[in-house]
Amino acid sequence: MTTDTTPPGGPTRTDTTPPVAKASPRTLAWQRRRRSAARFWAHYRTHRAGLVGLAVLVLFAAVALTAPLTVGSDVSSVTGAPGRPLQHPSGGFPLGTDRFGRNLLGLVVWGSRISLLVGLLAAVLSVAIGALVGITAGHFRGAYATVMMRITDWFLVMPTLVLAIALATVMSRSLGTVILAIGVTSWPTTARLVRAQTLAVESRPYIERARALGGGHAHIMLRHVLPNVMPLVLAQTTLMISSSILAEATLAFLGMGDPTVVSWGGLLQDAREAGAVSSGDWWYLVPPGIAIAVVALAFTLCGRAVESVLNPRLGVER
Template structure:
């Protein structure tokens, strides 16, 4: 009897231990999931707070609404106007017709609808602007964080190179790159991106120096955090708000630069863009002949998009930096 009781007690103890281990394993399995859900919950709350503050900036809402409308037209261009609008041989109208019921914005020198070309050209202009701004901000962010983190003679050398790019006219450097390379959309993106990063680099470097002076950076270093860990896990998240605001401001500059390069004949001749439309209008003599409907639409579109991105950028900057929110 005693042996049987001991056996039963041992069995119950083993079952209890197994149950505890299973429960512990379940808790360990649930812990990462709980942590992940908590992170996403905080992110959603942060986005909600950002949008709540952004809505208080009326100019930013106007800019966002304009960008949403233009982006919608650009995305749906293949359905609304079709790719045939770019064809020179299948043009439905005659050359340089003034605005009419059939062609609300008139036609170009080949008889193509300027309204259709304007909508289709938004695809290239917006795409080049976004990609060039992303490349420029990415280069500036990397250079700024590295220079601000390491400091010393390395930072001095990097900043002197940055100053050289900063004092050189960005448009001139972009023209040189676009001239020596093949004429394509990617050449324009590269030319704009590698010449317009210095401003972002200086801003990010200053913010990096401010972040690295905080106590938790010193604690992370004391606990064994390396250079890569500190820059990627501590510095980069703290400079991202500045990077986001700078990106929205850089897009308008990139679009204007792309339009200038296309107007000078350095863009991709196989695609339709707003700058390319201005170049075609100049070659067709629209200025001297008084065909204003050929010049005005692409010029106004470029100005509208640049203004919309600037309004959004200022609103984002004011939300992320409350000190700037006084002049809504």
């Protein structure tokens, strides 16, 4: 005789499925960032002009990074120049030589390092100053905002190039001076845009809830306002780089740059001093000028595409 030992509720099952570990907040944040980056790229690649600009920038960045390997660091040396002064383009010198007999193709390649570096750093400095002024003026308001906006208006009405020349004149001639002169004179537009966006963000209900829960000024600006204005800051940075490259070329052309380094603007200044315009030495002027124009256009195309992706309401044409 057998005894049924089955429980009244039926046979029990042993669950061998391991428990699913919950993702940490940092992991979730990285997952959201990856999804956002994927969505951004999916929208960005629909802009043909933006893709063309990005391809051109990648090409110039590769040329600048590999310049020590392709042309060598001694290409800018005046002593021991390989060619005759102002030699026409030929098989040995595809872009001819400068007034010292240096290979102009190598100088243009080497100059891309300085021009791109100065443009990038000056744009970052300019946008950082503008974002700081815009966020704080939009958050605190009152007398502080009034004073900061009047200062911003003063910088807006003053010619940027004149201020940059004045700073470059009173300070030592170096790359740091050029970066500082461009950065501290070109931030007002960014400050205006960021302040308007900050005012729009702080009018939303969740900012009031953050204040009611005890969020301080730093918490609100860093955790709520800054993430919402970052897309605008990113788009403004890409647009500012092209302006910074043009400003650096202008300062170098006027003799305000660092004479110890080679840049595209410095090459134009050398060509002017050598009388390339009057003597018809077109190969001395055209290559650095085209390089400046192409890079500035590429950054502008990328900036417009980024701006259109991050703010579709602008209706920027693709």
